[in-house]
Amino acid sequence: AQTVTQSQPEMSVQEAETVTLSCTYDTSESDYYLFWYKQPPSRQMILVIRQEAYKQQNATENRFSVNFQKAAKSFSLKISDSQLGDAAMYFCAGGVQGGSEKLVFGKGTKLTVNP
Amino acid sequence: EAGVTQFPSHSVIEKGQTVTLRCDPISGHDNLYWYRRVMGKEIKFLLHFVKESKQDESGMPNNRFLAERTGGTYSTLKVQPAELEDSGVYFCASSQEGRYNEQFFGPGTRLTVL
Numbered sequence: 166a167q168t169v170t171q172s173q174p175e176m177s178v179q180e181a182e183t184v185t186l187s188c189t190y191d192t193s194e195s196d197y198y199l200f201w202y203k204q205p206p207s208r209q210m211i212l213v214i215r216q217e218a219y220k221q222q223n224a225t226e227n228r229f230s231v232n233f234q235k236a237a238k239s240f241s242l243k244i245s246d247s248q249l250g251d252a253a254m255y256f257c258a259g260g261v262q263g264g265s266e267k268l269v270f271g272k273g274t275k276l277t278v279n280p
Numbered sequence: 281e282a283g284v285t286q287f288p289s290h291s292v293i294e295k296g297q298t299v300t301l302r303c304d305p306i307s308g309h310d311n312l313y314w315y316r317r318v319m320g321k322e323i324k325f326l327l328h329f330v331k332e333s334k335q336d337e338s339g340m341p342n343n344r345f346l347a348e349r350t351g352g353t354y355s356t357l358k359v360q361p362a363e364l365e366d367s368g369v370y371f372c373a374s375s376q377e378g379r380y381n382e383q384f385f386g387p388g389t390r391l392t393v394l
Contacts, residue, residue, distance in 0.1 A: 270323040
């Protein structure tokens with residue numbers, strides 16, 4: 166079984182500041198991957214960043230980066246230089262390679278960006 | 281390139297009625313997934329199609345839910361008869377074949393059962 170836990174229902178950050186969203190997971194699989202998805206208000210969910218478990222290097226996409234701690238089963242998202250457009254619901258999700266590759270999601274963290 | 285589309289965006293029905301949700305995946309995506317988010321809870325997997333075949337339907341709550349994917353293109357999810365606990369947002373996602381492929385999500389259908 167695989168579980169994903171987001172312990173922060175809500176977070177806020179000042180514009181231009183840095184914020185870190187937490188995510189922990191549990192899986193017995195060795196070949197898995199993790200995602201952060203973003204859902205702005207009334208809009209579609211979009212992929213922010215992806216990390217394959219076999220890669221030791223943390224993924225980075227512009228202002229978004231992850232801190233992937235495999236032994237601790239932790240996968241946090243850091244947003245640097247926060248912008249108003251970053252305000253959204255952020256979902257951490259995990260999948261297992263092979264089989265159905267269904268995603269298991271956390272409950273989400275609502276991020277507010279204050280001007 | 282058009283994204284994943286879902287219809288309707290909202291549906292309000294009475295308990296006991298039937299509702300059919302539709303999902304059009306991105307053209308060429310063989311994988312199609314249905315997920316559901318009940319208010320305040322996690323987004324939960326319902327089922328996965330590869331082309332027209334059901335690869336995994338382990339998340340389907342009960343036999344009141346029927347999913348089809350005709351010709352490996354669009355998919356429908358029918359709830360019959362609807363119950364109060366079926367209320368939530370139903371998401372569809374699609375992806376290409378391959379390893380660790382990103383799932384592209386539709387905007388969701390918000391279903392309210394009164």
